[in-house]
Amino acid sequence: MDFQLTEEQREFKHIVHDFVFKELRPMARHTDETGEFNWTAVKKMGPMGLLGLEVPEKYGGAELDAISVAIAVEELGWGCASTALAVAAHNGLALGPIVNFGSEALKEQWLPDLATGRGKLGCLSLTEPGAGSDLQGGVRTTAVVEGDSWIIDGAKMWMTNASISDVMVVLCRTDQAGGSHSLSHILVPSDTPGITIGAPEKKMGLKGSPTHAVTFDEVRVPLENVVGEVGRGLQQTLATLDSGRVGIGALALGIGQAAYEEAIKYAEERQTFGKTIAHHQAIQWMLADAATELQAARLMVYWAAWLRGWGRPYTQEAAMAKLFATEVSERVCRNAIQIHGGYGYSSEFEVERMYRDTRLMTIGEGTSEIQRLVIARHILNL
């Protein structure tokens, strides 16, 4: 057993932390208030390798191990959850399927620009107005073969990054008969005629991460744009979500860590009844619980990432890590506001934004209920 990061992982952490400290954190409030995507910082992430975390070096990526990826996403979340979500979705959800299942031609065509920041970002489009948790039964977007092309029709919802993307990996029904082999991933350049990207959704938090409804009206792409095998879309999605869940767990952990640090800072400054509130036991207990739960969450996230790195089964552990880390993050942010008292409810203080931002983490990439369902299926062999 070894609970230490390797020297290289520690160095990565320092570099990403330093970058986030200088480029993301100071802009987080502006990003939230204006909803402007922080392109300035994201463009600088390209040459650093942060836009191609798991992309092989030969396509310009950083080719990191799974734990380093979790560390990077946690650090990004610590600085600005909006930007972190965009970057995590780009890496895990969009590039993930291309790297893991895509043809050599697709990799060569798309990865070098997407992984280095020369291009824009990528997105993964699963959810539809009638399909969220239940993709197999719910997806209505279709792709049919016509000559040497796919023709895609349908409507997608909640597409993170759509307006700031070069490509979308779209989950389409390619077999009308239905069933677990009726879906496929198709790579669609975002500027293909027939695509309409809706206005950014108005959200409770993560306002600097644009989310859109997107419609596809006779959108034509070459047959070669299928990512992986035709009919394997659901299986590829589930595999992508397994790693995405470790990522969301890490992101939530970063937000929770930031809120915890703000809470400590405030508790050591604010005085009531002749002493700093850090001297009141009620506050101490909230902080002690936060420290403990964050530590446990971090171990679970690293553990799931470690299993993934070794190619071992980790679906259950990823679900557990996501479930626990996101719920811990929400609790820690909630209590960070409590510790700030009235000021915590004011947008003048960072914890208010963190609470709104972390709220998504128990929903996106599989709700907490779906994580419990995944865990229960594993432990009960259902």
Next chain:
Amino acid sequence: MKVVVCIKQTPSTTAVLTVDDSGHVSWDDPGGKPNILNPWDEYSIEEGVRLKENHGASDVIALTVGPDESKNALKTCLAMGCTQAELVTDPSFEGSDTVGTARILAAAINNIGDVDIALFGKQAIDGDTGLTPVQTARKLGWTPLTFVSAIKEIGDGQITVERLVDDGKETVTASLPVVINVVKEINEPRYPSLMGIRKANRANIPELGAADLSIDGGVGSAASKVDWSHIYAIPPREGSCEIIEADSVEEQARLLADKLFEEKVI
């Protein structure tokens, strides 16, 4: 074209300098951050890497004189894009003043050979003297170009740079080889890349000592002209605060202005 960038490892920017009653100095980071590449040197490293990218420099060699731990700062330079790094270290170098360090750097630069440009940062955040670049130029017998804010042109054995001087900017041309120290206006340093870190960890960083560079004297604490006999903490500054009360802001401003004239502040 061969470029050497002379760098130094320094305490982190958040490290706190303390001096105890017996004159013992410590310079530790409260958050436990490790020592870093001197922030001013990030600009010279960036400029060196740009000389490779834009002016076809074949080698950009990061060079430092310091303890073994300084290798970490050299790794940062490699991760930012330097082609090689070299550590110069020897027990006899300890306690060198800036002239001693310049002597060692000059010997190391001569040892590398065929160097056209030696880049430096403006100063190091620990000693803050800013003396080493010119002293190294003197030891090498090369032209020093100080406070450079842009490298305009390199060709035909000449270099043209823009210098940031007190009353404006000055464009000067000199024959290579030259020693340059850069100001922060020259560029925006890139962040080290994750790929670069991995490469840096695998890189072999050669170590050279006094014997390798045929340095015999003129270095180390014995040769130092700087006297550290009395080190003490800066006494806290005494000050007082006066709040000007008046019925209106205008009246307050008038009283404040009077006061400032009286104290000869304005």
